[in-house]
Amino acid sequence: MSNNPQDPLLLDHEYDGIRELDNKLPRWWVWLFCITIAFAAVYLVYYHVLKIGPLSAGEYAAEMQAGEQLKASAMGKFEAGIPGLHPSSDPVILENGRQTYAKFCAPCHRADGGGLVGPNLTDDYWIHGSNYCDTVTVIWNGVPAKGMITWKATLKPDEIQAVASYIYTLRGASLATPGKPPENQAPVKAAPSGFE
Numbered sequence: 001m002s003n004n005p006q007d008p009l010l011l012d013h014e015y016d017g018i019r020e021l022d023n024k025l026p027r028w029w030v031w032l033f034c035i036t037i038a039f040a041a042v043y044l045v046y047y048h049v050l051k052i053g054p055l056s057a058g059e060y061a062a063e064m065q066a067g068e069q070l071k072a073s074a075m076g077k078f079e080a081g082i083p084g085l086h087p088s089s090d091p092v093i094l095e096n097g098r099q100t101y102a103k104f105c106a107p108c109h110r111a112d113g114g115g116l117v118g119p120n121l122t123d124d125y126w127i128h129g130s131n132y133c134d135t136v137t138v139i140w141n142g143v144p145a146k147g148m149i150t151w152k153a154t155l156k157p158d159e160i161q162a163v164a165s166y167i168y169t170l171r172g173a174s175l176a177t178p179g180k181p182p183e184n185q186a187p188v189k190a191a192p193s194g195f196e
């Protein structure tokens with residue numbers, strides 16, 4: 001290729017004083033190069049032609065699905081493991097809740113839950129949500145602006161759990177005197193299973 005008398009490997013061209021030797025490429029380099037070509041061919045056939053392996057998007061979807069399953073099982077354990085997230089059906093707790101209700105809540109929500117100053121707790125209309133967590137949250141924090149007291153200062157967490165569980169037993173109760181009609185609440189079916 002070269003007709004340079006000094007060095008048969010030296011090529012003719014020169015760029016800014018830089019010359020090129022037409023050395024043979026090292027064996028290992030050529031092999032590596034061939035391997036990458038072979039790899040690319042196998043890759044193409046495996047992933048894009050035969051579609052045996054999942055592409056990145058597929059891997060992502062599978063990972064997400066596995067993650068969702070993990071989350072769902074963790075949430076299942078969480079729900080089952082923490083009694084506070086479900087209304088209790090323990091008669092002792094419900095009786096404690098009934099006493100708390102009679103003492104602190106009945107003045108505003110009526111002894112049977114039909115509602116006076118506070119809304120009716122026996123119907124399917126809830127201002128702050130119908131599940132157990134909503135009920136606990138509204139009792140815990142109250143709605144001071146609307147006249148519902150913040151009970152976390154007065155009641156202990158287990159008393160709040162008890163009274164919230166008791167309120168669940170009032171749902172759908174048939175009242176001797178009609179309860180307070182729904183105000184501007186959205187109708188929601190009571191969800192006695194609690195956390196959702």
Ligand code: HEC
Nearest residue numbers: 104105108117118119126127128129138143146147148163
């Ligand atoms: C001083 C009156 C008053 C007392 C006492 C009171 N509440 Fe209330 N409660 C209210 C009012 C008013 C609301 C409506 C708040 C609103 O409009 O956002 C309410 C709302 C609620 C709600 C939400 C209802 C819904 O539709 O989402 C629950 C649950 C509740 N009270 C439970 C209790 C419990 C349990 C007690 C006793 C520990 C209690 N309340 C004591 C006045 C009272």
